Amino acid sequence: MTFYEKELNKICSIVYSNKGQINTAIGIRNYIENNYDAKLNLDLLSRIHFISKYHLLRLFKKYYGQTPRQYLIDKRIVKSKEKLKNGMSVTETCFDVGFDSLGSFSTLFKTKTGKSPSEYLKEQLSRST
Amino acid sequence: MKVTLISIPVRDQEKALKFYTEKLGFIKKKDTPLDGGNRWLTVVSKEAEDGPELLLEPAPIHFEPSKVYQDALMEAGIPYTQFDVKNVDAESERLTKLDVEFSIKPTIMGTVKYAVFNDTCGNNIQIVEEL
Numbered sequence: 001m002t003f004y005e006k007e008l009n010k011i012c013s014i015v016y017s018n019k020g021q022i023n024t025a026i027g028i029r030n031y032i033e034n035n036y037d038a039k040l041n042l043d044l045l046s047r048i049h050f051i052s053k054y055h056l057l058r059l060f061k062k063y064y065g066q067t068p069r070q071y072l073i074d075k076r077i078v079k080s081k082e083k084l085k086n087g088m089s090v091t092e093t094c095f096d097v098g099f100d101s102l103g104s105f106s107t108l109f110k111t112k113t114g115k116s117p118s119e120y121l122k123e124q125l126s127r128s129t
Numbered sequence: 130m131k132v133t134l135i136s137i138p139v140r141d142q143e144k145a146l147k148f149y150t151e152k153l154g155f156i157k158k159k160d161t162p163l164d165g166g167n168r169w170l171t172v173v174s175k176e177a178e179d180g181p182e183l184l185l186e187p188a189p190i191h192f193e194p195s196k197v198y199q200d201a202l203m204e205a206g207i208p209y210t211q212f213d214v215k216n217v218d219a220e221s222e223r224l225t226k227l228d229v230e231f232s233i234k235p236t237i238m239g240t241v242k243y244a245v246f247n248d249t250c251g252n253n254i255q256i257v258e259e260l
Contacts, residue, residue, distance in 0.1 A: 003207070004245075008238060012238050016238060016240075064240065
């Protein structure tokens, strides 16, 4: 066994020993992955997974390094880039990935990618011609 | 400031280019001749061509400490870097068929699945899938 494998085993036994918690965290992530385009919030996620909001938040952050909200926003931005790349309009993309306001979509998109959705769309269209 | 480039030390740039494009599926982005047969050689992911470039840097040939460090990582089995994949099982199966050698087969660790292979240029590389 290499040094690396020994170290990973050590980490695994310390950080990843609670299988129940891990399965819950994975379940929450899967739910977000499959329902990123729906109206998601902590209340809903905690009801579905039968745990308190506070516990859910702590658990998710512990295993994925981000809050569920941050994870959801990143997922929506990745998906919106795909949709814009395929030529979908900015407004349609915004609602299709689950945002309910064009303003917050544009602001978040620009913060995350450095470009506004319309600039990004224009760039994609000019690339494909 | 933006992260647009990460470098990876390689023993042979041409061999590395072949491995990273033909086996891993990256695309050559920049190839500029430099002094003494060296090149500024970068590749990008096929799925994110506007993402960070990977510089295939011949550091171990020209700078002994780089070679020493690379050798030490290799011997300890430590990956030089890691790439995200959608499915570690499928990717490792695909790469194994292309004769890529894995030092760690797909393994679950908490909320990730990972595997480690040899890039034939002096590095262990880890592929990771979030579960």
